Amino acid sequence: MTKVIDRRQERPSGRHLDNEDRVKRRQSDVIRDHIRKQVNNSSIKTFGKDGVVVPIPKRNMRLPVIHHGNKEGVDSVVRPGNKKFNTGDMFPKPKGGGGGGVGPGEASNDGEGEDPYIYVKLSIKEVLSILFEGAELPNLSKEGGWSLTQTESVPDGFATRGPQSRMDLSRTFANKKGEELVRGRIAEKNILRALMVQYGIVKSYANEEIPNLDIYKPVNQISMIEGYLERVRPTVEDKISPVDKDLLERYDVKLKALNKLGSVSDKWREEQMNFRREIEKPVPVRQAVMFCIMDVSGSMDEQRKEIAKSFFGLLNAFLETKYEKLDVVFIRHTTEADEVDEDTFFYDRKSGGTLVSTSIQKMKEIIAERYDPSIWNIYAAQASDGDNWDNDNSRCLQLLDEELPLIQGYFYVEVAENSESNLWGPYEQCMKRHADRFFMARASSPADIIPVFSHFFKKTGAPVAKMEMPAWMPN
Structure with a gap:
């Protein structure tokens, strides 16, 4: 019986990519810069939900072409149908180069013009892939469990039957x-x-x-x-x-x-035949947990909370895009800390005083209860305005010194102006003691979120995103 396989709906690959894919590949720098600017000027929670339209200057689309010069050199060529010139005749070359039409951005007296841009639409998946290019969780080294979706081919002896491509x-x-x-x-x-x-x-x-x-x-x-x-x-x-x-x-x-x-x-x-046999084995999974800790005390006004939420929203999208087996634990704190769900974390209106150590204590309790440090890669991201009681700062440092040896990375973003808070100094001391796993930075506006994120999660050996780092970023 004849079998017909309809591949008309399959996406082409390699040199058969459609024009839009080739444009995206050649103009990756332009697209990347536009996306980063859009993130800085938009709310993280709503950015790119319906995709992003990127304008690309048409001048960037011109391909280099080898051609004869217009003003210099000797052009020796045979023209078919020539009835005017004989061998050795000389005549001046035309002056100028190209046509005389109205170019992009120039005025036209006939009311017609041309858009100097072409527009490429990116899906949310493509946007996130570009946005998180070169980003990774640091020190992701502990393995625990096996993947249910990812496998790898491993040799498993020989068989007397198999495809010709595997014959030994x-x-x-x-x-x-x-x-x-x-x-x-x-x-x-x-x-x-x-x-x-x-x-x-x-x-x-x-x-x-x-x-x-x-x-x-x-x-x-x-x-x-x-x-x-x-x-x-x-x-x-x-x-x-x-x-x-x-x-x-x-x-x-x-x-x-x-x-x-x-x-x-x-x-x-x-x-007599020998075919290499392979079997699919699940790959080990590096399972991880991220603790998102947000200060919601009275000193955290709406602007500061929005900056913190933008950071956590970007972090959450990064984790969902890049990692398969990863838990996220949300903790909000005033003078008390509570583990909450995602909606409560971002939208609850509860407020009060400030005791930062309660959030670290809550994280410690959850780790002891649910996440064995021997098989879990543990991370924590904390956002606060740094306004804390002085006698609580020492408690914070004590808890961090106890937990950081078990943690792969701790990221502190202070959502405040450039003035130093009473928590910033003690945390700097902690960073000096645990420089390989404690990271800190300030964000005074939504535009600082991308540089802070790039500083925290830059890939080892990879350059930070092409963006000027603020002077207040710790080295």
């Missing part, structure tokens, strides 16, 4: 050659025995023998006996008795079969 030719040829050698040796012995029987019968009638036959190798003995029988047997055919003649004929049949068995076979048998 060296092993297959070795098997065939080995069998032929063994079969040839066995056939050689049996052939020599049969020939010796025929040689004994013919010799008894001819009274002629091969001298010193025993001193030769089997292969030479076979050759000498075959030559002897071919030469002598016809001369004594009339003298051979019916019984011996019948015996000679039976050995003729046997020798024919033995010679066929000992010959090299051109056919491949299934048991």
